[in-house]
Amino acid sequence: MNLGRDNHPDLRDAVRALCIQFDSAYWQAIDEKRAYPEAFVEALTKAGWMSALIPEEYGGSGLSLTEATVIMEEVTRSGGNAGCCHGQMYNMNTLLRNGSPEQKRKYLPKIAAGELRLQAMGVTEPTAGTDTTKIKTVAVKKGDRYIVNGQKVWTSRLQHSDLMILLARTTPLDKVAKKSEGLSVFLVDTKSKGIDVKPIRNMVNHETNQVFIDNLEIPAENLIGEEGKGFRYILDGLNAERILIAAECIGDGYWFIERSTKYAGERIVFDRPIGQNQGIQFPIAESYMEIEAANLMRYKAASLYDQKKQCGAEANMAKHLAAKASWEAANVCLQTFGGFGFAAEYDIERKFRETRLYLVAPISTNLILSYLAEHVLGLPRSF
Numbered sequence: 001m002n003l004g005r006d007n008h009p010d011l012r013d014a015v016r017a018l019c020i021q022f023d024s025a026y027w028q029a030i031d032e033k034r035a036y037p038e039a040f041v042e043a044l045t046k047a048g049w050m051s052a053l054i055p056e057e058y059g060g061s062g063l064s065l066t067e068a069t070v071i072m073e074e075v076t077r078s079g080g081n082a083g084c085c086h087g088q089m090y091n092m093n094t095l096l097r098n099g100s101p102e103q104k105r106k107y108l109p110k111i112a113a114g115e116l117r118l119q120a121m122g123v124t125e126p127t128a129g130t131d132t133t134k135i136k137t138v139a140v141k142k143g144d145r146y147i148v149n150g151q152k153v154w155t156s157r158l159q160h161s162d163l164m165i166l167l168a169r170t171t172p173l174d175k176v177a178k179k180s181e182g183l184s185v186f187l188v189d190t191k192s193k194g195i196d197v198k199p200i201r202n203m204v205n206h207e208t209n210q211v212f213i214d215n216l217e218i219p220a221e222n223l224i225g226e227e228g229k230g231f232r233y234i235l236d237g238l239n240a241e242r243i244l245i246a247a248e249c250i251g252d253g254y255w256f257i258e259r260s261t262k263y264a265g266e267r268i269v270f271d272r273p274i275g276q277n278q279g280i281q282f283p284i285a286e287s288y289m290e291i292e293a294a295n296l297m298r299y300k301a302a303s304l305y306d307q308k309k310q311c312g313a314e315a316n317m318a319k320h321l322a323a324k325a326s327w328e329a330a331n332v333c334l335q336t337f338g339g340f341g342f343a344a345e346y347d348i349e350r351k352f353r354e355t356r357l358y359l360v361a362p363i364s365t366n367l368i369l370s371y372l373a374e375h376v377l378g379l380p381r382s383f
């Protein structure tokens with residue numbers, strides 16, 4: 001079945017050719033060991049797919065966001081998990097959009113060549129949660145360095161990243177006119193003294209961590225953009241992140257639909273394929289429709305982004321609709337497989353866990369709804 005694959009055929013074929021080398025057995029073994037899929041990430045990086053969004057002048061492939069989403073879609077669609085590497089695509093964006101020419105010249109070619117990985121971003125903190133402006137990690141300037149103290153949580157891929165984008169408060173909350181001011185973004189060497197990493201065992205095989213920061217010294221030249229404007233830089237990067245993750249969910253969604261359909265056609269119970277029963281057919285058909293609809297929003301958001309037009313609402317809607325549709329497809333698939341869906345060898349229980357994450361991270365459902373209610377529909381601000 002080739003559902004939803006009617007664009008970018010060459011790109012899809014090339015990414016797929018790489019992904020099929022990392023089969024079901026590979027992902028099952030990685031999942032069982034709770035290991036990092038190093039060989040897969042390395043192959044994707046070497047093939048140049050991870051530097052899709054880095055402009056050619058810095059050694060990347062200079063592809064559009066739409067094309068980058070196709071890469072991510074093909075990864076999840078092949079049965080893999082893009083959570084191990086998607087950060088390489090969008091975290092670098094903060095540097096690309098807001099970094100100085102020197103910073104870009106210093107880091108981007110090495111990132112594009114796969115010599116450096118920038119796939120970790122430390123924003124979330126245990127006490128602030130989604131209320132990012134309340135973060136307590138502080139960076140104080142002393143001469144030519146910033147001294148940073150604080151704590152982060154859910155910092156993903158940090159142990160497999162050379163660099164991290166770090167958000168810290170540089171002006172206390174009670175000294176700024178607006179709470180979104182006084183936050184700054186730094187590029188941090190993850191092996192620096194003062195960073196203590198404690199992995200969080202979680203529902204998915206996803207390398208994510210608590211990070212304790214104790215007198216971390218960051219050279220002042222590693223400040224990205226202007227001091228105090230970091231919150232805006234982080235927000236700027238979120239649209240690309242949401243659209244890429246929407247595409248991953250779409251890939252998951254088609255994977256579940258294809259699996260469900262094939263199994264429903266083959267599994268004989270009461271002397272006929274279970275897919276002959278409308279109780280089995282209809283949920284698959286409905287779920288397919290939801291994925292197709294979410295996919296339209298994904299392409300709309302990506303196209304607006306590529307045209308450098310406002311796309312905040314569409315990026316949020318794409319991520320939300322795609323995450324909901326893939327989760328529904330996961331449920332339908334599990335139900336279609338019955339007991340066998342729970343057996344690890346079919347991959348369904350693993351993909352089910354993996355796709356569930358996207359209703360919570362990188363932004364949870366309620367926050368997307370409140371964004372739309374306030375910024376698109378003009379309803380009163382609730383917090």
Ligand SMILES: Cc1cc2nc3c(=O)[nH]c(=O)nc-3n(C[C@H](O)[C@H](O)[C@H](O)COP(=O)(O)OP(=O)(O)OC[C@H]3O[C@@H](n4cnc5c(N)ncnc54)[C@H](O)[C@@H]3O)c2cc1C
Nearest residue numbers: 121122123124129130154155156361362363364366367383
């Ligand atoms: C596996 C994983 C990987 C992650 N990776 C990263 C990473 O690399 N870097 C990083 O910085 N963060 C990362 N995160 C953090 C992620 O972005 C947050 O978990 C997510 O944004 C939700 O924030 P929270 O967990 O603090 O929930 P909270 O803010 O504590 O919210 C809890 C619940 O309450 C709801 N809620 C809160 N306020 C309101 C309100 N006013 N109205 C209605 N509902 C509300 C939320 O929607 C949510 O459902 C990751 C999280 C996970 C689970």
